[in-house]
Amino acid sequence: MGTRIVAPGSESAVPQYAAHAGRITLVHQDTEPDYRAGGQAGATTWWKDGTASYVVQFRSGAVHGWAMADETDTAVQAVDSLREGEAMSPDRLWAALRDVRRLRNRLEALEAELILHAREDGHDGRPRMSLREIGDATQTHHTTVDERVSRMHSGMHAPWRRWLVQDTPRAQMYTGAAPVRVNFTAWDRGQDPAGPLCGEVHPDMTSACGRPRAHGAVPDDAGHGDFSGRRWTTR
Known part of the structure; x- marks a missing residue:
């Protein structure tokens, strides 16, 4: 839910159904932490108090995966509060607007x-x-x-x-x-779209030529040295 300071007695700082411990972890008020009602289905767990939790897995670290998970958590809680008519505190509204923008x-x-x-x-x-x-x-x-x-x-x-x-x-x-050029030559456009492609590995060793085979024999063809600007397409 983001970092925020909540004044005593203010409107809800967290959803009515949960107490916030940390930025994402929810402690369910009428449920033992390890008690699941209704079982699990993949990443989803249904809890006794009527809420559900969903485990998100990522390997991209705090800057990418964790940041998106945290902002999504904020957005989903805001959806619940709006749908239930729950009045949110100014601090919580500020955090929700910020995280929704970032997401x-x-x-x-x-x-x-x-x-x-x-x-x-x-x-x-x-x-x-x-x-x-x-x-x-x-x-x-x-x-x-x-x-x-x-x-x-x-x-x-x-x-x-x-x-x-x-x-x-x-x-x-x-x-x-480098400029991107589509349908680089008239010869390309005249070839059978279902015909064989060149397939030669480009000089950067990261991709293969997707132009029609034998394009190198066409007069004035620049070969593969200009591959970054050659994207043959039938559109």
């Missing part, structure tokens, strides 16, 4: 990076998802997805992208250092 920023960066990952070539040398598939998942028109991907390729990202990709290889991707 929204993290999710915005996460969605954007997932879209980029979806448009990267998979093991078969083709994008993992089509623009229409991404549009269906995000409830966005595929042309809007296309424009969004182009902006990110040019280096225009969600404000919190650095939080997500810091200290990973993805931090060096999509920096806008």
Whole structure:
């Protein structure tokens, strides 16, 4: 729920059904800590007092996994309080608004990076998802997805992208250092989309060529030295 100071007698500092011990841990008022009513289903536990807890697992440390778990905890408790008509103290409202804002920023960066990952070539040398598939998942028109991907390729990202990709290889991707060119040549567009792909490993040793096979024999083709700007697509 975040760090806050609650004045004695103020409106609820925590949900009515629980006492707050630490930032995430809840002590149920009428339930022994190890007593579960209704059993468990995966990560979910149902408690005697009518509440449920859900265990979130992560390996990304305090800056990433724990921060999102803590902010989600704040948001879920706020949902309960609003739905039950519970009056929240100003301090608790401030913490809830802050954590919801932080969580929204993290999710915005996460969605954007997932879209980029979806448009990267998979093991078969083709994008993992089509623009229409991404549009269906995000409830966005595929042309809007296309424009969004182009902006990110040019280096225009969600404000919190650095939080997500810091200290990973993805931090060096999509920096806008090189222009992204789609359907690089007319020869590419004339090839059979179901035909064999080049598959040659690029100079950075991190990806394989997803352009049609034999593109190297085309006059004026730059080969694989310009691979970062070559994304063959049939859209």
